[in-house]
Amino acid sequence: MRAPLILLPLPVLLSGCGGSQSALDAQGYSGALLRDLIVLIVVVCLVVWIGVMIMLAWSLTRRRDGQAGDSRGSEQRLGVWVSGAVAATVLIIGGLTILSFQTTRSLDRAGDPDLTIRVRAQQWWWQFVYEDADAGSFQTANEIHIPVGKEVRVRLESTDVIHSFWVPSLGGKQDLVPGRENLLTLRAERPGVYRGQCAEFCGLQHSHMAFFVIAEEEESYRQWAATQRQPGAQTGEAEASAGKAVFMARRCAACHTIRGTGATGTTGPDLTHVGSRRTIAAGLMDNTRGSLAAWIADPQTLKPGNNMPLVPLTGDELRQLSAYMESLK
Amino acid sequence: MVTDADLDEAELERQLARTWTSKPGFWGAIASVDHKVVARRYIVTAFVFLILGGILALAMRLQLSQPEARFVDADRYNQIFTMHGSNMMFLFAVPVMEAMAVYLVPLMVGTRNIAFPRLNAFSYWLFLAGGLLLWISFALDTAPDIGWFAYVPLSGPEYGAGKRADIWAQMITFTEVSALAIAVEIVVTVFKQRAPGMSLDRIPLLVWSMLVMAFLVIMAMPAIMFASSTLIMDRLVGTHFYNPAEGGDALLWQHLFWFFGHPEVYIIFLPAVGMVSTILPTFVQRPVFGYLPLVMALIATGVLAFGLWVHHMFVVGLPRLGESFFTASSMSIAIPAGVQIFCWLATLWSGRPVFKTPLLFVIGFIITFVIGGLTGVMVASVPFDAQVHDTYFVVAHFHYVLIGGAVFPLIAAVYYWFPKMTGRMMSERLGQWAFWLIFISFHLTFFPMHILGLQGMPRRIYTYQPDLPWAGLNLFVSLSAIILSLGFLVFFIDAIRSWSFGRPAGDNPWNAPTLEWATSSPPPPYNFRSIPVVDDRNPLWSQPDALPVSSGLRTDRRELLITGVVEALPEARESSPQDSVWPFWAAIATSVMLIWSIFSPWAVVWGSIPIAIALIGWFWPKGEAEDES
Amino acid sequence: MSPAVSGKGPVRIFEVCCVAALLAVAVAIGLLRVPRQYRTDPPVSAALDAIRLMPSGIGGAPPEVYFALNQPYENTAYDMSQGKRLYSWFSCASCHGEGEGGAGPSFLDGWWLYGPSIVSIVASIRDGRPHGMPPFRDRMTIDEIWQLSGYVKSIGAYSAKTTAPGRNDDRQNRPAENRSPAALLFNEGPSPVHPEQGPSP
Amino acid sequence: MKERVVLDVSRLPLHGMGIASATWWGTYAFMLIEGSGFGLAIVVYFYLMFLAPQWPVDAPAPDLWAGTALTALLVASVLPNIMVSRWAQKRNLKRVRIGLIVMSLCGIAPLVFRVFEFPALHIRWDDNAYGSIAWTLLGLHTIHVLTDLIDTLVLTCLMFSRHADNTRRYGDVEDNALYWNFVVITWLPLYACIYWVPRL
Known part of the structure; x- marks a missing residue:
């Protein structure tokens, strides 16, 4: 079961900066348990479905001779078959339920977190x-x-x-x-x-x-x-320092915190090390100076309705501010 | 006093027609309380909502066909998927199933009109008003944008600005009141108006399924009425049911919603099951195998339906013990479903299938529904659900269950009963086209969604980023959706064309065994010239030459027969109300009050006065023959 | 067959009427609808900035474009809710509290030092006022100032309106904005923050 | 299709009473719907109660007198109610008229007490979730009292009109009595919830 017994033709799962986001590409303890459970249940269900389809196909295409099906004997035989199929359903359902409970217990095994x-x-x-x-x-x-x-x-x-x-x-x-x-x-x-x-x-x-x-x-x-x-990086670069002044003057600090400065707002994300992050705006864009500038200049067009208000800035201020953000590694 | 015993056939038909036919003209149509007229309106309206909902689905598929597409903006997309879900559940699926019941149940139990026919007319007008409210709000760009489940706090006062959530909640009230009204009518019709001799073990399976469905409506809908009313109160008058800081709870909403929401699925699915159990025997020309197990399965499903709402809440952090119980109960619903599938297979096996369009859709239903049922077993497992909950896997699952499990049988039912409703056959050629187009493209559209879900695509996202591996399948799904809509287009074209130009059908074109085929196609306003007497589960097969009937009902007033609950022994001759415009005015007054009340709590006080006046007008006796006793 | 046929006539008329009514509604809607705006067009923003204030700084006329937009900042719940969020994001509460005042004047007592019109409120926020009200001209866009003004105006409304920002899911320390709030508190009388600004009833 | 008459129903009564009447079953179906509603409201009451650190939340327990007086009144009204139903069964028009007038009064009197019940809760609906559910329970029941009162009033007028002496009307009187019993019975658990559970 360890090797992904995938029934479905999956395209490449890992790609670039996207990172992997697939239940079938398990890389963690719980993820692997769940993947195994998923694969097992899917296989069982597939077998059940194929079984039912064979029965369906057979009942539709079988050769019919004379008045078969109306006699009492054949009616009884059918009853036995149906009861057997229902019993099998009960068994399979019971088995899957127990399997599910077991997986839940393995997932819940408590350990002290590190x-x-x-x-x-x-x-x-x-x-x-x-x-x-x-x-x-x-x-x-x-x-x-x-x-x-x-x-x-x-x-x-x-x-x-x-x-x-x-x-x-x-x-x-x-x-x-x-x-x-x-x-x-x-x-x-x-x-x-x-x-x-x-x-x-x-x-x-x-x-x-x-x-x-x-x-x-x-x-x-x-x-x-x-x-x-560490508190937010102090930079010697003139543009970034000017950006810091803009950050304080334009009330960015009302919502954002940069530790080690006067900015202590708590409404928006902590920006102390924003420059070290891979993306900005919750995975919306790669973190580059250009995307930072674009985001600050017009957050509502990039992510309409989000909670970052548009702050009017001049071109220079925008450049300085994004330089400052980028310097906060 | 004139009874039908003294008249010859032609004179009897003439007198019955005079008594039962609605007046011509606009107001005559508004006042009509004929269950067939109301049901036909209901069905046509519900199918219009199906088309509108389908267009919304296409809009969503257009937006998702490529990453970061800009066809539809986020706000509109959220409105669209909310509309799609709410519309399909509350304005299409439940009403259309109830409408089929309103049309078929009185005919199948052999009576002249549904019980409480004025309530029936009222129910339609209210349903129409609710649907208009929702769609007009959508056109005004103020449609709900909170999902068809409307979880608080997103739908609550703080995060749901404007009247969008209120419109959703009040639309619920409209449709629930109308659904409850129909449920009451069906229960009473089945209990008290069955043809003499139709004891409990001779009731057609469709009628059984509609009866169980009606009880589900009666028990489940109050939960959503309570939930939506308290939501409006939280938003309008400042109650705190869902405000955790003041002692309320966000999960309370989910409990109430799913206590209704899960039975809702069976409210849609059980009638479909009844349709399959009715259509299948006709096209294999033998009685259904396992009548008693099938009835038991219907009832068991109805009972179990109330014990598994928590499986919609497996990831909200409830105690493990409770979750285990709900896993077991959710899994166990597969057993009655299995019983039904195997009984149908046995019926098919021992009969001689005639591959007409209705049977094709029934076979399509079996193939598809088994997949939907099995994925249902999958999501019933807590750990499995932890990965697929709120992903496209679930979207695929419930479309398999709802389209495969309910819409396929519904289309089969339309092909099957169309001749009865209109007197004309639908085209077999177009029907086969429609089936193959719909069946194949349905699987092409929805099967890949299982894979998308496992690949991590969440539900209800208006777009996704190009570096995620979902673009290819999404484009494939969107293209398949176009073929699917073509299939539906063929079906609608066939229905519209056949309505006027189809081949005349005759009374019983399929050689079906149940009572609705004993009367003419379409049935006259009085349904049956004489009330049939039943001595078998399949009366038209056991009495192929002459239908046993009763005589002695009056023809100068609308009269029908009241029979006992268990054995259906005649108890009384009861009058059925005359046409009336008051249900229409009552529905208008109710609509005004309900819509007004999302703006001001005083509407409940002042708006109730016109309702009371309309109700008095409705019930006040007019000295008609129907008032005699 | 005759009853069925005669039953069909009125139904047809009825259906035609329904379709016609639906079409009429649809056309009306096409003319009426107001989509939500997440970002105002630059020309509209510029026009919204052009308020004409009385020389005293109290009262004045909103720009034409405000009426052309159908006065959204006082009439749409969405804009008011946005204003409510801006109220918290820009820490208005540090001086005005939850509307009851503090270092700055109260909005709940029914008294407006510079008049109750939305133009005055916009001017107060944009340009600042004596005794400590800072100008927000360079911290907010003009449409945000309008949204905030609409909300501030609604805090002290004399009677409940059908369009109001929703209350918060939180501990309630005053009647929610959507429930005829301020009128209940008027009897307490205004509480001047600066003696020389006191109201002169 | 050809027909073969096998049953003559012309001797059956023109209107069924009791379980032979569709209205009777309809009334029960509606009572089932509303009973489910009341049941759910009570479940929500206990759900909120078990979430709350103390119950009632930030309020003293409600004053008893108004609610208890109303309960006594409602329970007492069952007696005339059953009498009216009996008289209707016997088709005694004069007594039914008197009984309906009495029942109209029995419908108005509780509303008078109800007016005092709301302040006796010592909490507003918008103070917290306890206030919300207590007001909702009271309000829900008030709506039922009101609807049945209006029904009784209209029926009283009807019984004084030319349409009065008719099996169908007597059936309506019986169904109305049935519904009033339902209104009284559902009040008892609500009364226990609102007034006694906070004192536990």
């Missing part, structure tokens, strides 16, 4: 808070890094409507419901970039609410986390 991440889903982006009392906690947006082979506990909350946290390659989905907290455990078995996406309809930009899970070896994860704990 790392806890709090997820706050908002219309239409993901806030990730790494809670670590000893080393200090920090925030990212739309991108998490996790160490390979470790249990990562994800605490799921929503600040507005219902969303759903789903990284198909690593495991099943779980909703984020306002007023409640749900838990999910992730464990990536191999390094890689795994794409996740909101799976519960959450309004206008539900389609553009993706995030990436970057599983990496413990050492590089530690480095990454250490960098993230």
Whole structure:
């Protein structure tokens, strides 16, 4: 069962910066369990379907002789056949139910998490808070890094409507419901970039609410986390420094935080290390200076209805601001 | 006092026609309470909504045919998929099944009109008003954009600006009131108006399925009425049912919605099953195999339907124990479904199939529905569902169940009963074309969606990015959808053409065994010249020469026969109400009140006054012969 | 067969009437519909900026284009809801609270220092006012200022309107905007923040 | 199709009473619908109660007197109600008229108490979810009292008109009595929920 016993002709699953997002391309502990379950159930159901179709085809095409079918004896024989088929249905259904329960139990096996991440889903982006009392906690947006082979506990909350946290390659989905907290455990078995996406309809930009899970070896994860704990980079570059001034003057700071500066807003994503992220606007665009500028200049055309207001800026200010954003590695 | 015993056939028909025919002209049509007239309106309106809903589906497929397409913007797309779901469920599927019941049940049980025919007329007008409300709001760009499930808080006061969510919630009220009205009529018609001798074990399977469906409506619809009313109250007068900060709960909505929403699927599916069980025997020319198991399966499905709503909520974070229970119950619904499939196969096996269009659609139904049922077993498993919930896999699953499981039998039913309803046959040639086009392109359209779902494509997204591996299949699906719509186009062309120009059908063109084929095609306003007497499950096969009938009903007033619940022994001669315009005015008054009440809570007070006046006009006796007793 | 045929006549007339009515409705709708705007066209924005204010800074006339658009910022729930979000994003609450005032004046007491017209409110937000109201001209676009003004105006409405921003799913510390809010609180009387600005009833 | 007469129904009554009447079954079907509605409302009440840290939320338990008086009144009204139904069965027009007038009063009196029940809850519908469900339960039942009252009033007028002396009318009176019993019976669990569950 380990090798993907796929019945369906699948196109290439991995592609470029998209990262993988497929239940069949399992790269995590839960993901693999679920993939095996899916494949097994699909095979069983396929066999059942073929069986029923053979019966159907036979009953439609069989040669009929004389008055067969009307006699009492044949009616009884049919009764036996139908009862047998129903009994088989009961057995198969029972078997699948037990199989499903077993998988649930394997998924639930509790272990102490090595790392806890709090997820706050908002219309239409993901806030990730790494809670670590000893080393200090920090925030990212739309991108998490996790160490390979470790249990990562994800605490799921929503600040507005219902969303759903789903990284198909690593495991099943779980909703984020306002007023409640749900838990999910992730464990990536191999390094890689795994794409996740909101799976519960959450309004206008539900389609553009993706995030990436970057599983990496413990050492590089530690480095990454250490960098993230640093306050926002100070840059000597003139353009970026001017951008910082624009950031403060134009009220960007009312919504965004850049640690180590006066910007402490909490409505929008934490931008302390925005330059280090792979994408911006919840997976909408690759993170380049050009796309940053485009986003700041006109967020409502790129992602209509999103919650970033358009701030009027001159061309120079825009250039400076995007340079500053890019410098926040 | 004139009874039919004293008259010859021609005179009897003339007198019955005078008593039962609606007045000509516009107001005569508005006032008509003939169940066939109302049902025909219902069916035509529901099919119009099907076409409109199908156009919406094509718009969605156009938008999804390529990544980051800009044919439809996000706001419009959200309105479109909400409209598509709500329209297909509330304005097409449920009403069309109930309309078939309104048309066929009185004929199949051998009575002259449905019970409470004025309520029936009222129900249609209210349904029409609800449909217009939804579609006019769509045209005004203020259609609901919250999905057909309208989860709070997205549909709640904070995130659902404007009246969009209110329009959705009130549209529910319109359609639910009309559905409840029909359910009551069907229950009473089946219980009290069956032909003498039609004991419980001689009721046609379609009638059984409609009876179970009516009980499902009665038990399930109050949940959605309560849910949608409290949603409007949260939005309009500031109650806190769904506000977690003040003691409400977002999941309460989901419980209420799916407590209705799951039985809703069976409300649509059970009538379809009844149609299959009725059509199949005619085209193999033998009685259906396993009448009793089939009835038991219908009832078991109806009961189980209330025990599996939580399988729509497997990923919201409920306790594991509860989820396990609902996995088991959801899986177990496959057993009655299996019983039915095997009984049909046995019927086919032992009969002599005649491959006319209705049978083709029934066979298409079996092939397709088994797939839908099996994917249903898949999503009943909590861990399986964790991967496919809210993905295109689920979209594929329920289209297999709803189109394969309900629309295919419905089309079969249209081909089968069209001659009865219009007196004319539909074209066999076009029918075969329609079947092959619809059947093949249906699978081409919806099967790839299973794969898309497993590849991680979520539902309800208006677009996707080019670097995701979904573009190829999506384009394929969109192209197949065009062929599918062509298939439906052939079907509609055939229906419209045959309505006026089809070959005349005669009373019983298929040599079918049930009572509706005992009268002329189309049936006269009084349905039967004399009320039939039944002594077999398949009366027209057991009595091929002369139909046993009763005599002694009056012809100078609309009179029908009331019989006992179990044995259908005659108990009374009862009058059936005359035509009346009051149901129409009552529906207008109700519509005004319901629409007004999404703007002001005082509408409930002031808007109720005209309703009360209309109802008094409706029930106040006019001294007609029907009032005598 | 005769009853069936005579039954058909009225039904046909009826169906024709229905189709005609539907078509009429459809045509009317085509002329009436108002799509939601997520981004105002630049020329419209420019025109919205051209408010004509009285020399005193109190009251004035909105630009023609506002009427041409059918006064959306006071009449559509969507724009008001957007205004409500802007109210929180731009921290209006740090001075005005949830409308009850604080360092800045209250919106709930029925008193408007610079008059209740939307033009005055737009001018106050855009250009600022004495005693601490900062100008938001270079922080918000003009259509956002209009949206915010529409919302602020609705906070202190004298009577409930059918178009109002929805209440928040949150602890309720004052009547929700959609429920005839301010009128309930008028009897408390205005509370001037600066003595010289006090109302003179 | 050719016909063969096998049954003569001309001696059957022109109108069925009780279980031989379609209206009777229709009334039961509607009671089933509304009963489901009440049942659901009660389920929602307990659902919210189990979510809340304390119950009632931020309010004292409701005052008892108005609700209890109304309950007593409703229960007492069952007696004349059954009498009216009996008289209708016996087709005693004079007594049915008197009984219907009494029942009209029995419909108005609870509404008077109902007016005092809402303030006795000590909470508004928009204060929190407890207030919302308590008001909804009361409101839902009030609507039922009101509809049956209007039905009774119209029926009373009808019984004083020329259409009165008719089996069909007596059947209507019986069905109306049946419905009033339903209104009374459904109130009892609601009364327990609204007034006594918060005191547990």
